[in-house]
Amino acid sequence: MNYRHIYHAGNFADCLKHIVLTRILTYLQKKDKPCFCLDSHAGIGAYDLSSEEAQKTGEWQQGIARLMGPDAAPLPANIAQMCEPYLAIIRKLNPEGPITTYPGSPLLMAEMARQQDRAFFVEKHPDDAETLKQTIRRDRRFHIRQEDGWNAIKGDLPPQERRGMVLVDPPFEEKGEFNRMIWYFTQGYKRWANGIYCLWYPIKARRDVDEAAGMLKAEGIDNILRAELVINKLDTAKRLNGTGMFIINPPFMLHDELSALLPFLAERLGETARRSHLEWIAPPR
Numbered sequence: 001m002n003y004r005h006i007y008h009a010g011n012f013a014d015c016l017k018h019i020v021l022t023r024i025l026t027y028l029q030k031k032d033k034p035c036f037c038l039d040s041h042a043g044i045g046a047y048d049l050s051s052e053e054a055q056k057t058g059e060w061q062q063g064i065a066r067l068m069g070p071d072a073a074p075l076p077a078n079i080a081q082m083c084e085p086y087l088a089i090i091r092k093l094n095p096e097g098p099i100t101t102y103p104g105s106p107l108l109m110a111e112m113a114r115q116q117d118r119a120f121f122v123e124k125h126p127d128d129a130e131t132l133k134q135t136i137r138r139d140r141r142f143h144i145r146q147e148d149g150w151n152a153i154k155g156d157l158p159p160q161e162r163r164g165m166v167l168v169d170p171p172f173e174e175k176g177e178f179n180r181m182i183w184y185f186t187q188g189y190k191r192w193a194n195g196i197y198c199l200w201y202p203i204k205a206r207r208d209v210d211e212a213a214g215m216l217k218a219e220g221i222d223n224i225l226r227a228e229l230v231i232n233k234l235d236t237a238k239r240l241n242g243t244g245m246f247i248i249n250p251p252f253m254l255h256d257e258l259s260a261l262l263p264f265l266a267e268r269l270g271e272t273a274r275r276s277h278l279e280w281i282a283p284p285r
Contacts, residue, residue, distance in 0.1 A: 010060030045135030
């Protein structure tokens with residue numbers, strides 16, 4: 001595996017993914033009952049934006065810096081409220097002010113976890129799994145292991161809590177990743193149909209995404225939301241032009257929140273294009 005997220009940490013795709021993640025966790029925590037989180041492709045947990053790798057691409061400057069950097073315009077009140085759990089954690093990790101530490105999804109989950117909650121963080125790369133163990137404090141609520149995350153989607157479900165979410169965020173560095181993601185999702189769904197599933201994907205070529213949406217629809221599963229953000233023209237598949245998430249069993253308020261959030265992010269983070277897309281692939285019954 002050659003992929004290293006440090007080059008992309010805090011970019012526009014992370015902003016959308018992590019805002020959605022924290023919104024779902026906020027919804028799950030409205031009840032006192034414990035909830036479970038599975039992060040199948042966890043990464044290292046925290047990223048140093050002052051590092052040579054992050055500075056080389058500077059992608060975070062067109063992402064998180066536009067939401068809360070020193071030159072960022074104030075957020076509209078409704079957007080600020082939606083983003084607050086996410087932004088509050090980033091402020092906590094950067095008490096001196098400038099953003100130098102950006103949280104990955106497992107650290108966001110750990111920071112938001114209550115005493116009754118649990119989370120499994122799975123990372124395939126041995127060095128990254130070891131770094132993740134150092135990032136996430138030792139805590140009985142969190143289980144970290146080095147393994148192929150695809151297997152965890154089957155093996156770790158259903159959880160004993162019977163409520164919670166699964167984040168699937170593969171690097172998409174191999175051919176057939178859309179097919180693989182949907183196949184493993186369906187295996188997990190058969191074991192835990194009540195869970196909330198977030199399937200993240202890059203948008204380089206529109207055809208690949210549309211075919212994946214068609215495959216999901218063909219599964220005959222209800223309650224699937226498709227949320228996308230495009231910041232560059234779809235005139236080349238050699239770069240990351242946009243990002244999206246298939247969200248299965250989304251919280252009831254998420255559709256309305258995304259209908260306001262996505263156009264805002266497109267305008268604030270857009271480069272050569274500013275488009276968003278929100279639709280029900282399969283509506284809830």
